[in-house]
Amino acid sequence: xxxxxxxxIEAVSLFICMTEGxxxxxxxxxxxxxxxxxxxxxxxx
Numbered sequence: 949x950x951x952x953x954x955x956x957i958e959a960v961s962l963f964i965c966m967t968e969g970x971x972x973x974x975x976x977x978x979x980x981x982x983x984x985x986x987x988x989x990x991x992x993x
């Protein structure tokens with residue numbers, strides 16, 4: 949799957965992710981935790 953950054957708010961980023969099935973999921977990531985569920989070019993806040 950791939951993700952694109954939607955918005956950054958302090959230490960949390962919202963990413964929209966397209967899975968292999970074509971579904972879109974919006975996931976909030978804590979930037980201080982390792983991101984393992986998506987592989988993409990992430991934009992740090």
